[in-house]
Amino acid sequence: MPDPVILSVGASPVGDSELTGRDLFSVALAEAFENLPDPAGIVDALYVGNQSESYEHQIMYGTLLAEWAGLRHVPAERVEGCAAAGALALRHAVRDVRSGQCDVVLACGVEKMTAGGTAGATEALSAAFDRALEQRSGITAPSQYALLAERYCHETGATEEELARVAVKNHSNAARNPRAQYQSEIDAETVLESPYVARPLKLFDCAPVSDGAAAVVIASEEVAATLVDSEETVRASGVGAGSNNLAVAERDLTFVEGAHRAARGAYEEAGVEASEIDVAEVHDAFTVCEPLLAEAVGFAPRRAGVECALEPGERSDGWSDVELSTSGGLKARGHPIGATGLYQAIEAYEQLTGRAGDRQVEGAKRALCVNEGGVADAVTVAHVLEAT
Amino acid sequence: MTGRERGDGESPRRVKPEDLTAESPFTLPGFFAALSDGRLLGGRCDECEQAFVPPRPACYACGSREIAVEEQPREGTILTNTEVARPAPAFAADAPLTIAIVELDSGVRLTGRVAADYEEVEIGTPVELTVRELTDQEKEFALDHEEEWPLHVFEPA
Ligand SMILES: [Zn+2]
Numbered sequence: 001m002p003d004p005v006i007l008s009v010g011a012s013p014v015g016d017s018e019l020t021g022r023d024l025f026s027v028a029l030a031e032a033f034e035n036l037p038d039p040a041g042i043v044d045a046l047y048v049g050n051q052s053e054s055y056e057h058q059i060m061y062g063t064l065l066a067e068w069a070g071l072r073h074v075p076a077e078r079v080e081g082c083a084a085a086g087a088l089a090l091r092h093a094v095r096d097v098r099s100g101q102c103d104v105v106l107a108c109g110v111e112k113m114t115a116g117g118t119a120g121a122t123e124a125l126s127a128a129f130d131r132a133l134e135q136r137s138g139i140t141a142p143s144q145y146a147l148l149a150e151r152y153c154h155e156t157g158a159t160e161e162e163l164a165r166v167a168v169k170n171h172s173n174a175a176r177n178p179r180a181q182y183q184s185e186i187d188a189e190t191v192l193e194s195p196y197v198a199r200p201l202k203l204f205d206c207a208p209v210s211d212g213a214a215a216v217v218i219a220s221e222e223v224a225a226t227l228v229d230s231e232e233t234v235r236a237s238g239v240g241a242g243s244n245n246l247a248v249a250e251r252d253l254t255f256v257e258g259a260h261r262a263a264r265g266a267y268e269e270a271g272v273e274a275s276e277i278d279v280a281e282v283h284d285a286f287t288v289c290e291p292l293l294a295e296a297v298g299f300a301p302r303r304a305g306v307e308c309a310l311e312p313g314e315r316s317d318g319w320s321d322v323e324l325s326t327s328g329g330l331k332a333r334g335h336p337i338g339a340t341g342l343y344q345a346i347e348a349y350e351q352l353t354g355r356a357g358d359r360q361v362e363g364a365k366r367a368l369c370v371n372e373g374g375v376a377d378a379v380t381v382a383h384v385l386e387a388t
Numbered sequence: 389m390t391g392r393e394r395g396d397g398e399s400p401r402r403v404k405p406e407d408l409t410a411e412s413p414f415t416l417p418g419f420f421a422a423l424s425d426g427r428l429l430g431g432r433c434d435e436c437e438q439a440f441v442p443p444r445p446a447c448y449a450c451g452s453r454e455i456a457v458e459e460q461p462r463e464g465t466i467l468t469n470t471e472v473a474r475p476a477p478a479f480a481a482d483a484p485l486t487i488a489i490v491e492l493d494s495g496v497r498l499t500g501r502v503a504a505d506y507e508e509v510e511i512g513t514p515v516e517l518t519v520r521e522l523t524d525q526e527k528e529f530a531l532d533h534e535e536e537w538p539l540h541v542f543e544p545a
Contacts, residue, residue: 119477126476132416132442136530136539137501138479139472139487146470147489147499154468154511198470199506245448249489249497250440253468 002220004097005233005388007104008032009346011214014181014334021056021112024213025065028108032215036227039069043217044102046076047092049085049109051337052124056112065108082128083285084373085109086214086341087381093218094236094383103223109339110213121209125337128374130247142206142286144248144375146198149288151253153200158291158306160200164191165309166287167204167331174328176358179343181210181334205287207329212336214343230388234352238272238384240265244377251377256296258377259283259370263297266368270384274298275320277384278364279351281344283372284329293370294324297382322368323361326351341371345383352387400434400456403445413457414443420537423519428460428540430496439496462517463545464492469513471506478529490515490542502542515542 010031012024019027033039046069048061058064059078066076079089086109093105113121125141134144152158168188174180191204224233242265244258245251267274274297282293291305300307301318312321327333327347330340348367350356356364365387373379403414410417413429419442422429431443435452441460446453469488472479479485486502486509500517502509509515519538527535 122474122476132419133540134499135476136534136537137487137499138475138482138485139499140475143470143472143475143485143487147468147487150470150511151468151489196471196473198472200470247499249467249499250448253489 001098002100002222004094004218004236005221005224006236006345006349006385007217007219007224007228007233008036009216009349011179011343011346012212013179014210014212014336014343016114017211019211021058021061021110021213022064022068024112024211025068025108025110025215028213028215029069032217036217039071039106040073042104042227043069043071043074043106045074045093045096045105046071047089047105047107048076048078049087049089049338049341050078050080051082051085051111052127054124055115055120061110065110069106071106081379082373083283083335083337083340084371084379084381085338087344087369087371087383088241088341090216090218090341090345090383091239091241091381093216094239097218097220104217104219106215106217107342108213108215109342111336111338112211113209113336114211118209128378134247140198141375142201143198145286145288146201147248148253148292148376149200149286152288152292155254156303156306161188161192162306162309163200163205163287164188166284166290167191169309170284170325170329170331173326173359174332177328177333180328180332181208182328182332201286201288207285207331207335210334210336212334212339212343214339214346216342216345216349232353233388234349235386235388236383237386238266238268238270240269240382241380243379246374246378248375254292255302256292256377256380259293259372259380259382260296262380262382263368263370266382266384270386272366272384277320277322277366277368279323279326279348279361280368280370281325281327281329281347282370284325284331285335285372287331289376290324290329292376297368297370326356326359326361341369341381344369344371345385348385352385400454402453414445416442417533419443423540424536424538426519428462428517430458430460430494431455432458439494441496441498458494460496461493464490464515464517466509466511466513466515467491467497468511469502469506469509478526481525488515488542492517500540500542504544509544514545516545518543
């Protein structure tokens, strides 16, 4: 079986942009193919992660972006899975290459969330909840995560201040990421004094509304070797995916099982252990997500996940030395929903190829990306990526 | 209060295509019609005993399709709750909303509004399920087929 690698990456800056979704994709495409032949000469298929047509009133993003890239002749489709759409697109690309069906596949994601303002985003994101009982009760995305946060704090003794420190850490990382939406540090007081959005979560516990597009080019190792130096590539050695109930009420409220299964699948395929992961991008849409995911993917002992905000050496026994959300995470890098999974892979690529600048983790060899969709682990995709 | 509804004298059994009418509790129109009559119907897996609302064709815990329909108790306990400062536009008039995940005495869990201020309830508070029609405001945002579907609301017991 061919070994899939990341051949190249590109992305627009994340933030509130004047550009539309297709324009943001053009930015990502231009960067990703800066040193490559035309996409038409090498790309065999295209997948687009995209959450919602309600922002731009545009479906058919597969066809549109294929046309934009000069790829009208290849199969192209939009992949839907709310905020996991990006990693689902990446997973399709990896599997197409591993199966031998394709030599090179373009995985991308695009979202123009600011088009409808905060109310538009609230409305669009609520479509990810169960319509029958959850949506009709008036619940919003922050309040769904607040239900998880309230229970997590109740069972583990974690405090609002500890959750605030997750936001502080991720802003500090984003301050060193030129792609990030918020390139500024904040202190815990800023988080704690921000207004409640849904108790116990406050404004600064939440990822922002973001525009952005990202592209990751997956190729077989053999074909990649004809196009770039091998040290510029990163192995996509393991991928796992898993679903959980759509309605949050029916899940384990303090253990994101879907993410646990997805990560385990990725570890098994790659033949690695959680303890061997050096850097990880986890789906910190809200501060409470990072501790929940740290526990579910095996970095932290149960109930100790909230120590994710501490330096590796300061955490309890049983914690791995992984560096979490070096990009700034969804919280501060920004969260253009359908593109987020690709931004995670781009951070892993930059860390594993030594291109992460001021936020470079020395000696990073293995990365885990965990991308969730719906509320928390309604669907999760995990990728293990390794330096060549 | 909890009782099994047996069809053809040999329930539970797999639902058949012809069972799935708008009167069946295995469909949302049937589930909400029963709720309008004050009956919250759930499914219970005959293999593993997992219970859930609404009823569905297979058990999420074990995959079995042998599902019995059971009327649910109204009494339950708050597992977690929050206050929605800015709800979706359909519910803006009622903001802030108190919302909770409740475990009914049957083990079924569901999310719903709580007719109380956030400060009045907490994890462990006993609640009772009530059912009401949609308000005019809520009906505006409902899809055509949802307008007559009632809303479940928990009240502190
Ligand atoms: Zn079962």
